[in-house]
Amino acid sequence: MTLTNYLVLSGILFSIGAATVLLRRNAIIVFMGVELMLNATNLALVTFSRLHGDLTGQVMAFFVMVVAAAEVVVGLAIIVSIFRTRKSASVDDINLLKS
């Protein structure tokens, strides 16, 4: 086995996350898909860090985690406030982008 396996796994997880974003309608699940994509990236970063023998990759993954945490906080707050007004967590109910 080589480190490539990790990268392939990362790609598969990323694609599944993307599919989740495109195919699910529940905003929370969509959001989980986004988190999955971020995690897949982190896996790739850690793998590359090991490949090159440089810890910077891990540091980047760390920063990704922090930013993801902030993103989750804001994103979930948005979902909650939308749910309060619309009584729905479906992304398709929110098409305010169409004027």
Added chain:
Amino acid sequence: MDVNSLAPLLVAVPLASAAVLLLLGRRSDRWGHWLGLLASTAAFVVGALLLVELLGRPADDRSIRVHLFDWISAGRFDLSAGLLVDPLSLTFVLLVTFVGSLIHLYSVAYMAHDAARRRFFAYLNLFIAAMLILVLADSYLLLFVGWEGVGLASYLLIGFWNHHTPYAVAAKKAFVANRIGDIGLLVALMLMFATFGSLDFASVSAGIDGGLASTATLTAMGLMLLLAACGKSAQFPLQSWLGDAMAGPTPVSALIHAATMVTAGVYLIVRSAPVFEGAPTAQLVVTIVGAITLVFGAIVGCAKDDIKKALAASTMSQIGYMVLAAGLGPVGYAFAIFHLVTHGFFKAGMFLGAGSVMHGMDDQTDMRRFGALRKYMVVTWVTFGLGWLAILGVPPFSGFWSKDKIIESAFVVPEGAGEWRAWLFGAVALIGAGITAFYMSRLFFMTFHGKKRWTTDAEGHEPHPHESPALMTIPMIVLAIGSVGLGFVLQLGGGFTTWLEPVTGHVEHHEPVLPVLVIQVVTLLAVAVGLVLAWRQYASLPVPETAPEGSALTRAARVDLYQDAVNDAVLVEPGQHLTRSLVYGDRTAVDGTFTGLGRLTVGIGELVRRMQTGYARQYAATMLLGLVVLAVVVLAPRI
């Protein structure tokens, strides 16, 4: 005394006065007219000092250029604003400031009851300043500044009572007609700049001497300058505005539309003598235009019943004489200016007289409502009569010395031209003198002689003609004295022509095709015939109160020989058609293109709009698909 420091004052003083009067507004209402008079008089005093200075110099040292400031400095083009004090410009300075001051004085009384008198004086001062810039400029460009300045002042003063719509329209008409002439001046300026690379008189003259310009260029330049002169001096075919310009207050008519501004065209032609010397064709055209206007104005003058319009037609005709003389070349330049000066005096005097008559007759201007005024307005009658004798050319009044010289010059065969010219222009000038005698006598007799034809005005009160106050009669008396003696004094020993020689050049005496004595006698005979005819018809026979229908020529002359109709047909209507078709073209072709483009954009937008569903998931799918396609495209060559 230093010319350099005095000359700028000529322009600065009236300009400052105008600025003060306009900026202070009502606060200067009580003393504004006196300030205006003071500024004008001060300018005259400065002019007189300059005259003394110039007379003290030898004849060939009488042209002084005063540098004011560097005006335009662009690449090779370097123009400074400067004044040129020489006999010609100083003659104009003295005429403008002297007659101007008298008319300021007259206006103090004439405009006494007008609420906006201060504004009137501000405009008058503005006019004086602009006119002085015009005549003192040492380059065509600065002359153009003055040229536009007098046009503006003329516009403001013709439309001074602009609450009265026809007057405002008249002002606009004068402005537009002047603009047409200004185009000529602008084109001439551009031609000069293109040919000589400079615009001051000295460089242009030197450039012509140096052979920089071909005859064709000079002819074009000359014709353009003539167009400018026609606009400003109301010469054929741009003369239609002058009659309407009489809408302005009478002092304005006297100052601007008789004595000074309208003669600017003559000044321009004389000042551009080098150009015309090099372009005989242009010169011939100048002569022809002068001759046509001379006869045209005289015929119109015979039919007008409005005293001011008759005088305006006379002005047109007299300036025709000047232009005719200016077109004759160096032979005529001095006499053109000479006639200009004497005309300035007697015509201004007569206009002031007409103003005085109107003042006494409740602003009535129809001569058929006058008659027998000589007993009621003695001073006006005498001063007007002296001006009348002067314009008739009766010896020894001023007009005789100047107009007879022009007629004599017209009979001189120009160098290298056929004898027919001398006969043609001489005859026209001579016949013009006869007609002038007729219509001026008609005017004089209808106003001051014959029976009373006064009628009540609309409000039903009888006019009580009375002599005008001293403030009005004094200028009239002074101008009358000038009408009597100025010509004689100036021609003593050829004084005036010698004075102008540094500018107009020395000419050897040429013999006319007829002996001088014969010309003088025939001229006087023509004048006498005109006078007697007028006496028979308008003094001894009763004058009908309403105009009789008259012959076809009379009817045509009453409407300025259909000048307005011709202008409408030749210029206005084609212009309107052109404008309309342009508008149509603009709407259909130009606007159509752009509205079509707009519609196309809207249509495409309508199609693309459907892609905006508002569903975030669809947007995400689009983005991801795009990303995948992009990645494939980028990576495909590497696989």
Added chain:
Amino acid sequence: MTPSTAETVLFWVLAPIMVLAASGLLFARKAVHAALCVITVMISLAFLYVAQEAPFLGVVQVVVYTGAVMMLFLFVLMLVGVDASDSLVETLRAQRWVGWLAALGLGVVLVGVVGRATYPDAVGLAEANAPGNPTGVARIIFGQHVFGLEVVGALLVTAALGALVLTHRQRLKPLVKQPERAAARVAAGGRLTPLPAPGVYARHNAMDVPALDPDGNPIDESVPRVLRIRGQEAGTAEYRADTYRRAVTAVLAERGVVGDGEVDAALGTVEDDPRPAAAPPGTTTGPTADIDLGGGSTRTETER
């Protein structure tokens, strides 16, 4: 450097689990199940991190993702409704196959690129991790990326504030507290005191016996509503405390008058509410009464 056998085994055990769990995200009907799947993936990732010589990140992964982020998800799910199941029927036209196409395309591209790329020989982190992995990471974070760390800190604070602002609810009506409720009750009129308990303790304490007011008249409302609706209330006349009547009867008897009719005439009273002892359900002619159901709200109910 090649991964050890143990790591290989770990990878091949965890990788299918992770892919399966991730697929659960795609197919789970309930959001809670999806969340559990994600937690599985994340914990597995933490194992992989540790295996990949990144123990610090492994710990952080567990603490931040499974410990904080996913708990937050579950809280929100709780707020939104745990049982809100998501139908998997697609509503947007063509979204399904476009989505699959895009995702599959992405997967093919990613895996293809990653798989076909040539890599340098793996170096491994033995050297970099010599002073200990957290120490190495900390050196880089606080050495090269101090400014970035500060910025990320500011971002976190901002995000927290943003969440507060986003979920803040504007009060549209004034707050209603006890004084306001009491004032509203008094203003509405009706009975303010608690209802009397049923039963006349001197004679009966059964639930179907109405209490008596100070005049001796029975209070219908004191009988439980259910009994009244069923018509199982005991007759009121029976339990009237007719002390006054007895006094009147006694006075009349002294005057030689006997008999109920005379007493009634003297009292001027007529028997009210001659309720039958046991009427069939649904045929009662009960009075309309204000019944305080407790909880402060007075509402009018018509008994039928």
